[in-house]
Amino acid sequence: xxxxxxxxxxxxxxxxxxxxxxxxxxxxxxxxxxxxxxxxxxxxxxxxxxxxxxxxxxxxxxxxxxxxxxxxxxxxxxxxxxxxxxxxxxxxxxxxxxxxxxxxxxxxxxxxxxxxxxxxxxxxxxxxxxxxxxxxxxxxxxxxxxxxxxxxxxxxxxxxxxxxxxxxxxxxxxxxxxxxxxxxxxxxxxxxxxxxxxxxxxxxxxxxxxxxxxxxxxxxxxxxxxxxxxxxxx
Amino acid sequence: xxxxxxxxxxxxxxxxxxxxxxxxxxxxxxxxxxxxxxxxxxxxxxxxxxxxxxxxxxxxxxxxxxxxxxxxxxxxxxxxxxxxxxxxxxxxxxxxxxxxxxxxxxxxxxxxxxxxxxxxxxxxxxxxxxxxxxxxxxxxxxxxxxxxxxxxxxxxxxxxxxxxxxxxxxxxxxxxxxxxxxxxxxxxxxxxxxxxxxxxxxxxxxxxxxxxxxxxxxxxxxxxxxxxxxxxxx
DNA sequence: CGAGAAGTTGAGAATCATCAAGCGTTGTGG
DNA sequence: CCACAACGCTTGATGATTCTCAACTTCTCG
Numbered sequence: 001x002x003x004x005x006x007x008x009x010x011x012x013x014x015x016x017x018x019x020x021x022x023x024x025x026x027x028x029x030x031x032x033x034x035x036x037x038x039x040x041x042x043x044x045x046x047x048x049x050x051x052x053x054x055x056x057x058x059x060x061x062x063x064x065x066x067x068x069x070x071x072x073x074x075x076x077x078x079x080x081x082x083x084x085x086x087x088x089x090x091x092x093x094x095x096x097x098x099x100x101x102x103x104x105x106x107x108x109x110x111x112x113x114x115x116x117x118x119x120x121x122x123x124x125x126x127x128x129x130x131x132x133x134x135x136x137x138x139x140x141x142x143x144x145x146x147x148x149x150x151x152x153x154x155x156x157x158x159x160x161x162x163x164x165x166x167x168x169x170x171x172x173x174x175x176x177x178x179x180x181x182x183x184x185x186x187x188x189x190x191x192x193x194x195x196x197x198x199x200x201x202x203x204x205x206x207x208x209x210x211x212x213x214x215x216x217x218x219x220x221x222x223x224x225x226x227x228x229x230x231x232x233x234x
Numbered sequence: 235x236x237x238x239x240x241x242x243x244x245x246x247x248x249x250x251x252x253x254x255x256x257x258x259x260x261x262x263x264x265x266x267x268x269x270x271x272x273x274x275x276x277x278x279x280x281x282x283x284x285x286x287x288x289x290x291x292x293x294x295x296x297x298x299x300x301x302x303x304x305x306x307x308x309x310x311x312x313x314x315x316x317x318x319x320x321x322x323x324x325x326x327x328x329x330x331x332x333x334x335x336x337x338x339x340x341x342x343x344x345x346x347x348x349x350x351x352x353x354x355x356x357x358x359x360x361x362x363x364x365x366x367x368x369x370x371x372x373x374x375x376x377x378x379x380x381x382x383x384x385x386x387x388x389x390x391x392x393x394x395x396x397x398x399x400x401x402x403x404x405x406x407x408x409x410x411x412x413x414x415x416x417x418x419x420x421x422x423x424x425x426x427x428x429x430x431x432x433x434x435x436x437x438x439x440x441x442x443x444x445x446x447x448x449x450x451x452x453x454x455x456x457x458x459x460x461x462x463x464x465x466x467x468x
Numbered sequence: 469c470g471a472g473a474a475g476t477t478g479a480g481a482a483t484c485a486t487c488a489a490g491c492g493t494t495g496t497g498g
Numbered sequence: 499c500c501a502c503a504a505c506g507c508t509t510g511a512t513g514a515t516t517c518t519c520a521a522c523t524t525c526t527c528g
Contacts, residue, residue: 090370139374148306150516182476213474415507431508
């Protein structure tokens with residue numbers, strides 16, 4: 001099976017943004033096979049040698065870091081059009097685990113060849129840098145979340161972020177399925193799963209969100225937004 | 235005043251890592267003026283157009299993000315040999331503030347020219363990517379800190395990180411001056427300044443660290459390390 | 469259909485925040 | 499050069515948020 005960025009409906013979100021048709025075709029040649037990853041299976045693990053980055057064609061992933069004592073920190077949830085593996089560039093070894101949350105498919109982009117091509121194709125170079133920078137900005141947002149928001153604010157920010165990303169892909173921003181468990185959400189938000197569950201219940205009681213297990217319907221967007229702008233409690 | 239990467243004692247830490255002498259000289263030509271920034275002054279502010287990245291020649295900075303309601307989240311403390319401004323690449327606008335913690339000096343690297351040269355100099359391209367990736371990995375470490383560690387663990391991890399960075403620059407890993415206030419440390423670690431202060435006092439009582447205002451002497455390195463490997467409390 | 473995983477809810481406990489007072493250091497102007 | 503003000507830091511008492519432990523319900527999947 002061949003991948004073809006030029007044919008892909010994600011090219012407005014993914015690496016090809018801003019590239020000419022000819023250049024995207026050069027990128028096509030570079031992108032190796034696609035790879036399917038089944039639910040719960042790792043795309044890569046911390047410690048493995050770094051060789052490629054991955055663009056998510058379809059599905060959902062989480063990335064996490066483990067401490068020796070078993071503590072897990074989920075560092076992100078990635079969906080179609082987003083990139084995985086950037087952490088490996090610095091040491092040439094992956095520093096986190098990437099695990100599929102549902103049956104998924106990624107485009108494998110051999111890293112040495114990406115560097116090669118991006119020396120020739122300015123648009124690719126530029127977009128790749130933007131993707132890395134966007135990841136840094138995203139991480140700062142998560143720090144803000146973890147460092148200065150209380151539980152309900154964190155969950156509201158999380159839902160609003162998901163909503164926006166679904167919207168950017170042409171899905172409903174108001175109604176969607178969570179691919180991750182309460183425990184995984186909790187790990188990402190620095191909360192225990194019970195706290196996440198209680199916050200969901202509270203949102204439901206207040207009419208902000210209709211929650212039915214993993215099915216979410218946002219009923220009061222401005223209410224959720226207002227929640228985040230409350231004065232700091234910590 | 236001219237900057238010259240080839241003359242700089244930080245070239246083992248900074249962008250020139252792994253580049254040939256000739257290539258570093260090309261980088262010299264690119265690096266514009268140095269810029270001095272006085273204590274408490276911003277190098278750049280969130281919202282300003284992005285034009286250059288900065289390598290810290292001398293001094294200390296903090297980067298922070300502000301929420302509308304006035305909450306501040308410090309996203310990092312940067313010292314000599316480290317890079318500032320990478321967040322601006324994604325949107326071509328700076329997304330955080332960079333403020334000098336003491337009188338400092340940076341090398342200004344015009345971004346468009348950096349992209350230009352890194353298309354020609356493979357070593358520069360590679361090192362620049364590593365620098366960005368390292369920032370992502372660092373951010374994941376901070377998430378781990380904020381999301382799954384308790385107050386004393388966070389402070390211990392913070393001190394160990396500083397120790398290691400001083401060491402890499404040829405300074406004592408055991409004795410150093412903090413350039414930031416308790417409030418800034420607290421913001422970075424997701425804690426209130428009182429909590430930071432209490433944790434310092436506790437470390438002092440336990441003989442782990444001698445604290446005298448901003449002067450720090452690590453007395454029991456393994457004790458500090460052990461502290462982080464305690465079972466999770468949250 | 470049953471077993472295990474995931475989610476919800478309650479009660480009590482722990483950690484950290486808040487509020488408040490006081491001390492030490494630094495820097496400036498008389 | 500000293501005095502005083504401002505700022506940063508420390509410490510104590512109290513309170514709020516979130517965690518922990520536990521029981522129970524609901525959903526999922528073989």
